[in-house]
Amino acid sequence: MMEPEFQRIQRQFAAHLRDPERHPPPGGIEERRLAVYRKLFFNNINGFLEKGFPVLRSLHDEPAWRALVRAFFHDHGSRSPYFLDIAGEFVTFLSEEYQPGDDAPPFLVELAHYEWMEVVLETAQEPAAVPVQPDGDLLHGAPCLSPLHRVLGYRWPVHRIGPDHRPTTPPEQPVWLLIYRDQAESVAFMEINAATARLLALTEAHPDASGEQLLARLGEEMGHPAPAALRTFGADLLAGLRQRGVILGTRPGQDH
Incomplete structure (x- = not known):
């Protein structure tokens, strides 16, 4: 035609x-x-x-x-x-x-992706409310993640790059960043380590698992020599993520 x-x-x-x-x-x-x-x-x-x-x-x-x-x-x-x-x-x-x-610059694509993620979260529609216990026990209950977050892994320290800092070689270890939209509707970033990134991935993959179960699994994967110390550290980490709005609370009826 x-x-x-x-x-x-x-x-x-x-x-x-x-x-x-x-x-x-x-x-x-x-x-x-x-x-x-x-x-x-x-x-x-x-x-x-x-x-x-x-x-x-x-x-x-x-x-x-x-x-x-x-x-x-x-x-x-x-x-x-x-x-x-x-x-x-x-x-x-x-x-x-x-x-x-x-x-x-060798970090061109990663820097662009990093900046785009801010646009993505700034413009994301507010998700439908889910049942959650805001003050639930994060160790015995199942932590509920905010959908308005992303865990980003890069070769380059994109969050530090600017006109006065243009690295020519990447660091030996990957850079892990957490980006999220907080309760004030502002987008924030924080650098995290590989263990925190993995804990967030486990939490997303196993939504019904308690914080204690998630930390135990993380310890097994890492071969951590002191499970009790990891549990203490993990409890503080989960509490900090809740304070930032990355964790909304615990799922109702999921206490273990």
Whole structure:
């Protein structure tokens, strides 16, 4: 079936706006009008990316940043029509399609992902309330995690990167970060260790297990030589996570 003429013109117009050097505009449109549209569309995308990736933006001078944004605007076929999804599309572009030059920072993709996670949690809809005992015993009850958190593992210390700190080699150990939206609706980050990251993963994977059972399993995996000390440490850790809003309380009727 032949494409209707108006759709052909729309596609040609869109291709020109995205990449005017490779795609000529449809005939009969004044260049002054075309220039307005080209500037408007590019500036909209650029504005969203500058707001969503402030640290990444600060690492580029103006020509380098605009070249990166233009590469995204020209080459990436977004799978979502929503402005809210631009940041995620940009991360997909960087991780799967972009061919960085030799001068690009080696942590480019991880830094972009880290900044995107803040956007994800800031804009996430408040989940439906679940039955929970806010003051429940976290050792004998089953800890209930807030869905508004993520545990992130990176090769690079992305939370410390900025114009004055651009590492060239990653640390020997992975960097674990906890990002969450607290009760004041603010997004916060904290660096955690591998044991805390694993405890959070176990809690999510075994929602009916008590805090004591989760810590015992963690101790077995780690080969921890002092289970009692781990239990004491774990109790303080669980309490601290509840205070931050990462743990909402315990599940009703799950005391062990």
